[in-house]
Amino acid sequence: MGAHVSKQVERRKAISTEKKTLVDLKQTVGSDYPGSDYHPPDRKNWMSGLDPDRIRINQIVWPGTHDSATNKIGIPLVTRPFAQCQSLSIYEQLKTGARVLDIRVQEDRRVCHGILLSYSVDVVIADLKRFLEETHSEIVILEIRTEFGHDDPPDFDKYLEDQLGEVLIHQDDQVFNRTISDLLPKRVICVWKPRKSAQPKPGGPLWGSGYLKDNWIDTDLPSTKFESNMKHLGEQQPAANRKYFYRVENTVTPQADNPVLCVKPVTDRIRDYARMFIAQSFARGFADRLQIFSTDFIDEDFVDACVGLTSARVEGKA
Template identity: 80%
Template sequence: MGAQVSKQVERRKAISTEKKALVDLKQSSGIDFPGSDYHPTDRKNWMLGLDPGKLHINKIVWPGTHDSATNKIGIPCISRPFAQCQSLSIYKQLVRGARVVDIRVQEDRRVCHGILLTYSVDVVINDVKKFLSETQSEIIILEIRTEFGHEDPPEFDKYLEDQLGEYLIHQDDSVFGKTIADLLPKRVICVWKPRKSPQPKPGSPLWSAGYLKDNWIDTDLPSTKFESNMKHLSQQQPVTSRKFFYRVENTVTPQADNPVLCVKPVTNRIHGFARLFINQCCSKGCADRLQILSTDFIDEDFVDACVGFTYARVEGKA
């Protein structure tokens, strides 16, 4: 028992030290970057506001959400706090400005996070289609994967094509160099990541797993995650040279050996440092690699930071 208590004391010290490291870095470096003072007048239509004819797919800093469809997962006040990474529906996230959503499914097409379940993926698709019907120039990256430890839903690729066919941007490397205006009226880049089923093939309506990459590490230590994100991002090619999307997740994850297991208090350790991350990308010379930035519990300031840096790229200021 004494050893376990001692371990937890050390863990709390490590978390406190790492949070202070980020606070100190923020105080010394600030959070300014090209476009940091830009705020879209309409987050629901922020791509339209940046001019679809000037906005290239590979120049966008895409605001994304992590474990996007967990707003109603599990049992309220019992299991939900251990798996809920977003409080808003997919539709409301898109209205707020998110343009990349991360959906995990199991064999019966229900959305899940580990062993906890929520609504059918039909709810997600309907939310996406509702948003698309209310906008004209907003493009979405819809990532759907079979959750670890689960089986692929049967014929799920056909289901996605049937549901989203008219909106789907087909898998094609040339997309990365195109503007939004070039792709319209198609609106959805759907990346389907099955565990055992065949991957989508080149030219198909769906995109294969290799087109959306990241270097996720499982930690609840904020500075450790921040530094890992920076390290892996700096090792990527510039966005203008890549033929895939690369994601950085501004999140940390509860650990089984730590008494704090609810998502929100843990991820809040890094949540407020998204602007600092963009600032550091600029100061360390890897801002030209930044592409997808995702978060838990997305808010307006996170969206504005991503859109602001995108605006700076469009205007040739970044």
């Protein structure tokens, strides 16, 4: 018992120290960067507002959501706080400005996060279709993967093609250098990541797992995650030279050996430092490598942070 209490005291000290490290860094270096003062007049149509004829796919800093379809996960006030990473529906996230969705499914096509379940993936598709019908020039990256510990839904590739066939942007390495207008009226880059089933075929309507990469570390320590994100981003080639999407997730995750197990208070340890992360990527010389930037509990300021840098790139200021 005494050893357990001592360990918890040390954990709390470590978290407190790491939170202070980020506070001090923000006070020292700030959060300004090219485009940081930009706010899109219409977040629902922010790509359209930046001129689809000019903006290339590899110039975009894509605002994304982590564990996107968890707004209704589990049982309210019972299990939901331990797995909920977003409070908005998929449609509301897209309307707010998110353009990358992270969807986890199990064998029966229900969305899940670990052992906790949510609605059918049909709800995700319906919300996406609604958003696409209400907009004209917004491109969405839809990543769907089989959750760890679960089996692939049978014939899921066919399901995705049947549901989204008319709007799917086929896998093609040339897509990264094309403008949004070049791709229209196609609207969705769908990355399907099965655990055991065959990967999508080259040139087909679905993109394989190698086209969306990240370097996830499972920690609740905010400065540790911040610096890990920086390190791995710095190891990437510039986005203009890559033929895959690279994601940085501005999140931290509850740990079993820590008394705070609810997602919201844990991820809030790093959530407010998204703008500082972008500013630091400039200070360290690799802002040109930032591409997909994801968060828990997405809000308008996070979207503006990404869209502002995208605008600066399009204008030749970054």
